[in-house]
Amino acid sequence: MREKEDDEIVGAPLLFETKEARFRGAYKLFASTILVSISLILFYRVTNFPTATRTESWAWIAMLVSEILFGLYWIITQSVRWRIAFQSPSKHTLLQRYDEEKMPAVDIFVCTADPKLEPPLMVINTILSAMAYNYPSNKLSVYLSDDGGSELTFYALFKASIFSKHWLPFCRKFNLQTRSPHAYFSALNHNYHSHHHDHDDDFHKQCLFIKKLYEEMKSDIETTLAKGKVAHSERNFHKGFKEWSSKTKKQDHHSIVQIIIDGRDKNAVDEDGIQLPRVVYVAREKRPNYPHHFKAGAMNALIRVSSEISNGPLILNLDCDMYPSNADTIQETLCFFMDESRGQNIAYVQFPQNYNNLTNNDLYASSCLATDMIELAGISGHGAALYCGTGCFHRRESLSGAHFKDYKAKLDHIMINTKIEDNRTVDELNEASKLLATCTYEHGTLWGKEMGLVYGIPVEDIASGLAITCRGWRSIYYNPERKAFIGVAPTTLDVALVQHKRWSEGMFQIFLSKYCPFIYGHAKINIGIQMGYCVYLLWAPLSLPTLSYAILPPLCFIRGIPLFPQPTSLWFLPFAYAFVANNGYSLCEALICGSTIKSWLNLQRMRFIRRTTSYFFGFIDTITKQLGLSQTNFVVTDKVVTEDVQKRYEKEIIDFGGCSSIMLTMMVTLALLNLLGLLVGIRRIIMGQLIMIIQIVISAMIVMVNLPVYEALFIRSDKGSISSNVMIKSFVLASLACFIATFVF
Numbered sequence: 001m002r003e004k005e006d007d008e009i010v011g012a013p014l015l016f017e018t019k020e021a022r023f024r025g026a027y028k029l030f031a032s033t034i035l036v037s038i039s040l041i042l043f044y045r046v047t048n049f050p051t052a053t054r055t056e057s058w059a060w061i062a063m064l065v066s067e068i069l070f071g072l073y074w075i076i077t078q079s080v081r082w083r084i085a086f087q088s089p090s091k092h093t094l095l096q097r098y099d100e101e102k103m104p105a106v107d108i109f110v111c112t113a114d115p116k117l118e119p120p121l122m123v124i125n126t127i128l129s130a131m132a133y134n135y136p137s138n139k140l141s142v143y144l145s146d147d148g149g150s151e152l153t154f155y156a157l158f159k160a161s162i163f164s165k166h167w168l169p170f171c172r173k174f175n176l177q178t179r180s181p182h183a184y185f186s187a188l189n190h191n192y193h194s195h196h197h198d199h200d201d202d203f204h205k206q207c208l209f210i211k212k213l214y215e216e217m218k219s220d221i222e223t224t225l226a227k228g229k230v231a232h233s234e235r236n237f238h239k240g241f242k243e244w245s246s247k248t249k250k251q252d253h254h255s256i257v258q259i260i261i262d263g264r265d266k267n268a269v270d271e272d273g274i275q276l277p278r279v280v281y282v283a284r285e286k287r288p289n290y291p292h293h294f295k296a297g298a299m300n301a302l303i304r305v306s307s308e309i310s311n312g313p314l315i316l317n318l319d320c321d322m323y324p325s326n327a328d329t330i331q332e333t334l335c336f337f338m339d340e341s342r343g344q345n346i347a348y349v350q351f352p353q354n355y356n357n358l359t360n361n362d363l364y365a366s367s368c369l370a371t372d373m374i375e376l377a378g379i380s381g382h383g384a385a386l387y388c389g390t391g392c393f394h395r396r397e398s399l400s401g402a403h404f405k406d407y408k409a410k411l412d413h414i415m416i417n418t419k420i421e422d423n424r425t426v427d428e429l430n431e432a433s434k435l436l437a438t439c440t441y442e443h444g445t446l447w448g449k450e451m452g453l454v455y456g457i458p459v460e461d462i463a464s465g466l467a468i469t470c471r472g473w474r475s476i477y478y479n480p481e482r483k484a485f486i487g488v489a490p491t492t493l494d495v496a497l498v499q500h501k502r503w504s505e506g507m508f509q510i511f512l513s514k515y516c517p518f519i520y521g522h523a524k525i526n527i528g529i530q531m532g533y534c535v536y537l538l539w540a541p542l543s544l545p546t547l548s549y550a551i552l553p554p555l556c557f558i559r560g561i562p563l564f565p566q567p568t569s570l571w572f573l574p575f576a577y578a579f580v581a582n583n584g585y586s587l588c589e590a591l592i593c594g595s596t597i598k599s600w601l602n603l604q605r606m607r608f609i610r611r612t613t614s615y616f617f618g619f620i621d622t623i624t625k626q627l628g629l630s631q632t633n634f635v636v637t638d639k640v641v642t643e644d645v646q647k648r649y650e651k652e653i654i655d656f657g658g659c660s661s662i663m664l665t666m667m668v669t670l671a672l673l674n675l676l677g678l679l680v681g682i683r684r685i686i687m688g689q690l691i692m693i694i695q696i697v698i699s700a701m702i703v704m705v706n707l708p709v710y711e712a713l714f715i716r717s718d719k720g721s722i723s724s725n726v727m728i729k730s731f732v733l734a735s736l737a738c739f740i741a742t743f744v745f
């Protein structure tokens, strides 16, 4: 019987196809020329070592070390450009081959951490779009993990569960693609007339009605939020509110599990009489003396709680600010997992992160187009994907810690639903689940080590993905034409830098920990994957060569020390080539990926600022943590913006407001130093010291990138500009550096 089934599948269309990018040969040729120029640069450094003064020798050594580091990093980045793989799933083949009965149940996890930083309205928009997936609702369960332990969030979720009774039928009836009410209504406001339902009277009426319901819910939630507590009259509508008392605090409360919509309840239906998906609120127990392991802890509690309630074999993990924006994503993803010949060893399918609030030229370079279209697909070419914490579908088994070989031994079926009929009441299920979400539950277990997400690293996602890959699983990166998930990008420099500091720090921590891909992955994953991971893990140390390139050239101008060859010398060529080829290539890559020249320039600015601030302080903090001087933290990014900030953001004016003063001081000091260097350098060139030309170009580039910094220092006076306090500090520091360079060394 079994054989016959296999026979039928042989020769049948595949559920997904993998294609490799073209022109790889040409690229390899081009990359080799850069490699040659890098080697020549290093050769030049070693053979032309200056011995005249000690200062000169030290400066030279610093340049040599920086160039070695840049060179090594460049080699690492080649791994993700070697074998770029694009995936194309075939939803139609899937639907032809499997009927709904055979499809696996999907548990969707949404994490939120604080009702002030992450507005409940945003959270429920994500929940509502997840509930509205075009998928049999008896197979969908949506879990909200609330690390804020807030009744305000619970209230919003409860309200959303009522609104969903209208929203879901509406989405179905008019086959909406965007199923986040907020996103849908905002888009509708912008281009109502271009909407194809324009003349449809029925649509028009219903749309107005639903919109009114949404507005009412929104205003209820906002009023409650403003009051800071749920009104007495409202509390009577759900017994779940009893879980909160005046003593409940964010970091000190018992575990709360409330099934708000019970997927088995025949009365839990929408306006069309169709079953609603299950909705569960979870706030794991928090106590002051117990570490809660941030998002990783929340995810692990959800894995356990959901296994008790629905136990879907597939898990979709979302941040509260990432809403599903394509109703068919689950089916597309199933093409990978359910492919008969290649699906069994896939642990997870990761989608890229997209944002709906980017400015025309992506002011803070949040979109990472080249990363999404090329680099991540480049790791995929080696058979793995980076798990990025959101927009990722996991096989429950692999996420929970199974090794592929054990899994294979256990079952050779494609995803099957293992949940057996459960006759327990909602209250019984709530109580049973609560026990899985207590502070002590994990004591003496392998949770956070070999089971679930890994603890102790602020980018729990990357480390966990790596651990899963090393357990023998493959993973897929899929970047579909129509965006699958859309989130919120930072709208101030501060948030952008804090986020990158956490990332660079967490990733470097992975590199230094036992999870270092070269060691942990040795003999388990191929070298392409090991290197691919390191493209990101090494952001923090990359700050050091960047800083020396930003500091030494201007200081050496002042002293009159040349660091690069004469423009008339042949040695000038490899430097010039490496510079032009790298930047030219990066620009082409960006343009091919659909970016504009201006966005590319913004990316260069943000890269410079990130490397010299976020990554540098990330580096320092990682080192102090290694020495045991401080502890891991997870600074949740603020997703709320004031009108003032929003206006500046829309006008693409950099908002320096709120920036940590140490990061700002660093930024301004470097900007001033290079401005000064440039002026002195120009004087030297005029005096005929042509040898300074490369140094001048470097400083000139840094000055160009920093134009908005000078503007914020000397011209602007709005709230997003730089305070005089920081300006004075930076002036003193920059002058001190010049003074030391001139007189001390």
Ligand SMILES: O=c1ccn([C@@H]2O[C@H](COP(=O)(O)OP(=O)(O)O[C@H]3O[C@H](CO)[C@@H](O)[C@H](O)[C@H]3O)[C@@H](O)[C@H]2O)c(=O)[nH]1
Pocket: 111, 112, 113, 114, 118, 145, 147, 293, 294, 295, 298, 318, 319, 320, 321, 388, 389, 390, 458, 459, 460, 461, 499, 502, 503, 506, 634, 635, 636, 637, 638
């Ligand atoms: O104690 C915590 C802290 C955070 N979160 C949630 O984690 C998510 C990510 O937090 P956010 O502040 O938005 O961080 P980002 O920098 O935007 O997140 C990126 O980086 C994180 C790792 O640093 C990944 O976990 C995320 O998926 C990825 O989107 C949010 O949904 C939070 O609610 C928790 O549930 N509990």
Ligand SMILES: [Mn+2]
Pocket: 319, 321, 487, 637
């Ligand atoms: Mn986020």
